[in-house]
Amino acid sequence: MQNYISDDVQKQAIQALSRLVAKPSYNTEAAPNAPFGEGIRAALDEVLKIADELGYQTYVDPEGYYGYAEIGEGAEIFGLICHVDVVPAGDIDAWKTNPFELTQKDGSLYGRGSQDDKGPTIATLFTIKALLDQGMHFNKRVRFIFGTDEEILWRGMAKYNEKEAGITMGIAPDAEFPLVYAEKGLQQSYLVGPGSDEIELDLVNAFNAVPGLANYGGPKQAEVEAALKQHGFAYEKQDGQLVVQGNSVHAMHAPEGTNAVLRLAIALADVFSGVPALEFIKQFGEDATGENILGVIKDDVSGQLTFNISSLQINAKESRMQIDLRIPVQVDHDDLIQTIVDKVAPFDMKYENFDYLEPLYVPKEGELVTTLMQAYAEVTGDTTSQPGISGGATFARTMKNSVAFGAMLTTTPDFMHQANENWPIKDMRVAMEIYAQALKNLLVD
Template sequence: MNVNLKQRIDEMRDEIIKSTKEIISKKSVKHSPVANMPFGEDIHKCFTYTLDLCKALGFETKNIDNYAGHAEFGSGEEVVGVLVHLDVVPEGDNWTYPPYGGEIHDGKIYGRGTIDDKGPAIAALYAMKAIKDSGVKLNKKIRIILGLDEESSWESLKYYLAREKAPDVAFTPDADFPAIHGEKGILAFDLVKTFADKVSDEGIRILSIKGGNRSNMVPDYCEVQLMSNNSLKSKLEAYVKSNDVKLEILEVDDRITIKSYGVSAHSSMPEHGQNAISQLILFLNTLDLEPGDISDFIKLYSEKIGMEYHGESIGCGFNDKPSGKLIFNVGIIDLSEDRVKVTVNIRYPVTLTDEVVYKGIENNLKNSGVTIVSHEHSAPIYLPKDHELIQKLMKVYREFTGDDSEPIVIGGGTYARAMENAVAFGPLFPGQPELAHQKDEYISIENLIKITKIYANALYELAK
């Protein structure tokens, strides 16, 4: 542990807090491109703020056509990298404090991105500043790379790496401690079915179901529009009482709206949330629906997906020793009287392939009329625990925490999988609540300063 780095970070404490509050205030949700702003104006403003901060801290900066950028110092051919992202998922509803307020309450800074990934980005930046100010001699460069669409297509980092040489070794502060030596494979795809068979028999008619924002979020809201000759209020109230779910009903003549409220969470940890889509479908499956393709689909969803998040009933309940069980999350549903599209996000074990996962699902959905439309795949990454990068990061982590835990494998997907010799490292300590993609996301000031010290020492170990 370098005492000088620790002392310098303590001196910069107020600056670190101020910069974190400022970057949180820059709403940076991805939007359609506008003139020379590939990810929309909001992300661009956050990006230019961060580049300006890097310059003010004394780093050399580079803007790669507004797609990405970096800041660096040091000399030599080899580069030690920190990969961060400035974009955030949509804020969602029901925050206790403003999602872009950067307000401090009980020693915690609240706001979208405080833990994923703006707070850690600021920590890494000031970790670099501490090393620079300490005057230690390095024979490598230290570079922070600023990505702008990690929560969606990774177009930003792909554009950057097509034009700049990747660091020789790197970490991303965008997951958990201790060091992460593996990340599960990620699949995103749609389950699609066209409805041809429509029967009118006085049963309950489903007009539409809509819910969810992103495949990589557990949806916290979904609603269905129905037509029914009879009130469904008593049935819903009885179901809510016996199943401990939050459903609300609005009835105007024969038109009925049912609203389903869940709990948002990151799709890699659906057990921390409550899927508003799935709980609504399960209720609909208890009703006397009109026979036909729509009611068949509701039944199929209930039987093959339900509230499961390991994919057992749909044929992909795989697991392996290094990384555990497959994770299955329904993120979005868009159902009309003509067709349905359900968007699914899967995190599969590191020793498997996407072909094995798809084959399991296809076999299970045979003759259902449901087709799979794939639109994202990111292969798993895996480094042995004795890899030099893992060893150095673990050394620093153990010195600071006294925690002798082993490196871990996660279901989350980070920038580490974009290049060789890169892993995720922090910022969440064991036992801390996972607040990424959830309301009331926060980082405690104590941990913000602590991770800055850990990152400074990690970068020093990798670059000295």
């Protein structure tokens, strides 16, 4: 392994990380110049203070949506796209340590944000500084961009892109090594249609998960039960209700899950005729690629569309379902939406946009990906792992010519968003060495 990072540098980085972890920065009520709450604003100020102490030029958006820290010269900008917000601690009793006090235990750094994304943010901040201290000259300015609501709606990055200069190329250290060069487009929407006087349903779930349960307590239960049986769908009876059983997975893996809401709706369609939303789902079937309605939608880079229907509400006024689409990177978004509009029209249904994130796609053969992959292999000796595609989302997709690169090793246990989030100290060191090698290869002529 290369040796750009000294014990001392890593120690200083860990110290800085403890300052950042001590700012509980999950989304809370807005305050003046703190659109996502005072905790996130405090973390933003703290990371800028740390950067300032290291010699970076810093800037904070007066409204508090983002900040950045810059070092070096040149017209071109190499971006490191990070975020200072975290998810809440969750079940506090499940934690062995205080989630907002960085604690070294069993060779690891425990604390909320140690993996996602405070640890990687600090690790890269100190890595760049270490290279400059070793006398290297970069051919681009290096800019750390600190986003503030990555865990919610990405409004901080939207503001950044509205107000600030773009970057020439960059990385988001907010995933796993080696690298993600394609992330599918992410569209969340509603399908809205006529209501029904016969049946009422209020099955609401998160957009981004396949629902694992669906309750039915309405009329004609015996018939509905018989329909479930006939389809071979698993269910239980609880407190006078039918509870259809599925298998919940993340929406990006929807075809691997079993959607309990769809199963219930398919059974209901046998019992209640003439309800357009049920007719639609009957034709949609259980295929979470949308193939039965839209035909096969895929590309060679990122595979097939995933189409998750996560909720179903039917009342006298309307029917409504939430859909989560992960769109292959080379499929035209607007064409796809038009196809959906056309295909749901015969069911008397309308399409409503909720949120859209554009895809990320940086060709695998290009300089950025090959250089990063080479550095990764050089430092780790891992020459078999390949750059990947993902249905998930990192900030890399908010900037042109950017990929997700690290900071978790393939062998690092994934604790993101979980209790006892921790980053092994030796894995942090390897990550810093990979970043050092990669940035040297990219930025030093």
